[in-house]
Amino acid sequence: MAATLTAQQPPNEASSSSAGPSSIxxxxxxxxKKLHPSQYLSRFLxxxxxxxxxxxxxxxxxxxxxxxxxxAHGSSLIRMGDTTMVCGIKAEVSxxxxxxxxxxxxxxxxxxxxxxxxxxxxxxxxxEAQTYSNWLNDLIVSSSTxxxxxxxxxxxxxxxxxxxxxxxxxxxxNAFDAAVLAVMAALKNVxxxxxxxxxETTQTICSRTETYPLQLGRIALSCSFGIFSSxxxxxxxxxxxxxxxxxxxxxxLDEDNEACLIRQEGLGGIQGKSGERVLGEAWNLAEERIxxxxxxxxxxxx
Amino acid sequence: xxxxDRRRIPAPEISIPPIYEPEAGPSTKTKRVDRSxxxxxxxxxxxxxxxxxxxxxxxEAGGVKIACSVYGPRPKAPPYTPQxxxxxxxxxxxxxxxxxxxxxxxxxxxxxxxxxxQSLIPxxxxxxxxxSSIDIFLLVLESESESSVENVLSNGLTVASAAIADAGIExxxxxxxxxxxxxxxxxxxxxNQDQDDDEEHKNNENKILLGSIPALGKITNITLKxxxxxxxxxxxxxxxxxxxxxxxxxxxxxxLEGAQERGIGAEEE
Numbered sequence: 039m040a041a042t043l044t045a046q047q048p049p050n051e052a053s054s055s056s057a058g059p060s061s062i063x064x065x066x067x068x069x070x071k072k073l074h075p076s077q078y079l080s081r082f083l084x085x086x087x088x089x090x091x092x093x094x095x096x097x098x099x100x101x102x103x104x105x106x107x108x109x110a111h112g113s114s115l116i117r118m119g120d121t122t123m124v125c126g127i128k129a130e131v132s133x134x135x136x137x138x139x140x141x142x143x144x145x146x147x148x149x150x151x152x153x154x155x156x157x158x159x160x161x162x163x164x165x166e167a168q169t170y171s172n173w174l175n176d177l178i179v180s181s182s183t184x185x186x187x188x189x190x191x192x193x194x195x196x197x198x199x200x201x202x203x204x205x206x207x208x209x210x211x212n213a214f215d216a217a218v219l220a221v222m223a224a225l226k227n228v229x230x231x232x233x234x235x236x237x238e239t240t241q242t243i244c245s246r247t248e249t250y251p252l253q254l255g256r257i258a259l260s261c262s263f264g265i266f267s268s269x270x271x272x273x274x275x276x277x278x279x280x281x282x283x284x285x286x287x288x289x290x291l292d293e294d295n296e297a298c299l300i301r302q303e304g305l306g307g308i309q310g311k312s313g314e315r316v317l318g319e320a321w322n323l324a325e326e327r328i329x330x331x332x333x334x335x336x337x338x339x340x
Numbered sequence: 341x342x343x344x345d346r347r348r349i350p351a352p353e354i355s356i357p358p359i360y361e362p363e364a365g366p367s368t369k370t371k372r373v374d375r376s377x378x379x380x381x382x383x384x385x386x387x388x389x390x391x392x393x394x395x396x397x398x399x400e401a402g403g404v405k406i407a408c409s410v411y412g413p414r415p416k417a418p419p420y421t422p423q424x425x426x427x428x429x430x431x432x433x434x435x436x437x438x439x440x441x442x443x444x445x446x447x448x449x450x451x452x453x454x455x456x457x458q459s460l461i462p463x464x465x466x467x468x469x470x471x472s473s474i475d476i477f478l479l480v481l482e483s484e485s486e487s488s489v490e491n492v493l494s495n496g497l498t499v500a501s502a503a504i505a506d507a508g509i510e511x512x513x514x515x516x517x518x519x520x521x522x523x524x525x526x527x528x529x530x531x532n533q534d535q536d537d538d539e540e541h542k543n544n545e546n547k548i549l550l551g552s553i554p555a556l557g558k559i560t561n562i563t564l565k566x567x568x569x570x571x572x573x574x575x576x577x578x579x580x581x582x583x584x585x586x587x588x589x590x591x592x593x594x595x596l597e598g599a600q601e602r603g604i605g606a607e608e609e
Contacts, residue, residue, distance in 0.1 A: 107405075107435060107436075107481060107482050108482065108484065109435060109436060109437050109438055109482050109483070109484065110435040113435065120391045120392075122389075122390075124433065124481060126433060126434070126435025126436075126481075127435070128434070128435050128440045129358065130355035130356055130357050130358065130439075130440060131355060131356050131357075131358055131359075132352045132354060132355035132356070133352075133354075135352075143351065143352050143355075145349050145350070145351040146349055147348050147349050147434075147443075149433075149443075151431055151477065151479060152429065152475070152477050153390070153393075153407065153408075153409045153431070153477035153478075153479050154390070154392060154409070155392045156392060156393070156411050156414075160429045160431075160477070162347050162443075163347045163348060168347055168348075171348065171349050172349070175349050199351065199352055199355040201351065201434065201435070201440060203433065203434040203435050205433045205479065205481075207389075207390060207407050207479065208389070208390045208391055208392055208393075209392055210391060210392060231358055231360070233358065241359060242358070242359065243359055243360070243361050244358040244359060244360050244361065245360075245361060246360050246361060246363060277392065
């Protein structure tokens with residue numbers, strides 16, 4: 039009987055555990071994981087592994103899928119381990135501001151809805167989502183990935199507004215890297231209709247048949263790290279590891295491996311290593327990883 | 341908007357969706373050809389994709405893509421309630437439809453959330469869950485045309501009950517939603533489970549949205565839209581009910597597959 043299929047799990051099991059359905063309540067490893075997360079993680083690290091089975095310096099698998107949302111001008115779905123992000127880009131027409139008649143608008147926003155993690159509440163974007171939205175805005179504007187001056191239809195009259203909306207579906211840590219990758223994949227996927235501004239009707243009319251891709255500048259990709267108990271530099275932290283990592287480092291590099299964004303938060307470094315060395319180590323790891331990511335990104339946009 | 345939204349990256353106050361030039365030839369969007377009128381729309385349904393949630397589901401059907409996650413039963417803040425509480429929120433991704441749904445300006449989800457809650461309450465054994473709450477979140481990633489509210493609701497109901505079952509929460513039965521549309525123009529009973537494009541919407545005026553528990557032979561919700569003869573309405577409800585059994589089979593199948601993938605219930609086989 040299909041309706042009673044799931045009733046095979048005892049009901050009190052679900053109420054006593056708040057973890058995913060894969061957890062086996064009652065097993066001592068699962069209890070230890072919940073009660074002593076820090077020790078749990080450190081035992082894995084002394085053996086050279088992370089709790090999810092990768093090597094200490096390992097990254098999670100990434101897959102990119104573009105163009106799956108037909109209501110957007112460009113879209114992408116990316117998975118980084120279990121973290122899943124959807125980015126949809128929609129273009130609308132607006133008037134430029136009087137101060138900048140030759141500039142369109144780029145409006146990036148990241149949403150981490152209550153759907154994607156038990157830690158988020160429904161309602162307006164939380165602190166984390168707001169922070170990431172601002173980082174993303176900085177990254178796109180400062181590294182001129184998409185320059186507002188390329189979005190003009192008619193100077194002073196009509197410009198494109200590019201709404202970049204990233205929505206997280208499954209939050210398993212490292213949302214910023216995943217979001218940046220999703221945005222870059224979606225930007226490459228955008229096809230805008232050819233638009234003409236009509237002076238008499240003051241209307242912008244778009245062609246149904248002719249489309250063109252966006253003029254993109256530097257494509258920056260980001261890599262994030264966390265430092266565990268001043269000893270281990272952990273790339274690509276999961277949602278389980280994140281609360282245990284007081285220091286985080288994010289590095290975003292462009293095609294020529296030039297930095298677009300470097301950010302370190304938290305006081306802790308690694309004992310016995312200068313901050314410079316730690317950052318250098320992270321940079322080298324990021325360079326390697328970003329080369330890989332770039333290949334996956336190229337493959338996806340073919 | 342008079343209030344400035346500090347929580348998001350600011351957008352220009354007014355922006356309009358692109359206006360396209362009129363189509364040259366006759367409209368190419370006419371009748372769908374990929375399936376006949378009596379065929380139900382294909383459904384893709386998968387459970388357990390959102391690892392952070394206790395239960396989850398993803399559905400693609402009738403031009404709608406919805407992800408749903410269920411958290412709970414989790415402890416609820418006081419006051420004490422002898423029954424469990426069901427919280428449900430429907431949210432549209434800003435890029436989910438044409439025109440873009442700007443956050444804050446979009447009021448439709450509130451009403452949809454209420455309707456879906458009403459359809460789900462009869463399914464769940466809330467009396468078994470005192471002091472706890474079940475939180476259900478639906479995220480609409482795509483809904484092709486403006487008037488496909490019924491499709492969002494019916495598929496939302498199906499995917500939500502899949503996710504609740506995936507979370508291992510006890511239910512009376514699996515709930516499914518089905519939409520039947522009949523064309524007024526031709527007056528022939530044109531059984532479409534959904535519409536795929538706008539042209540079809542204009543011809544098809546009468547709609548029935550049926551929420552049901554096929555395993556128990558019970559109906560949880562009926563929404564009618566349009567002008568009906570009584571007989572026609574009864575006909576359509578019956579049609580919808582018979583289609584709901586097929587949807588139920590798909591739903592049960594995907595739950596079974598989802599459970600087997602994770603090795604639950606494998607020893608019973």
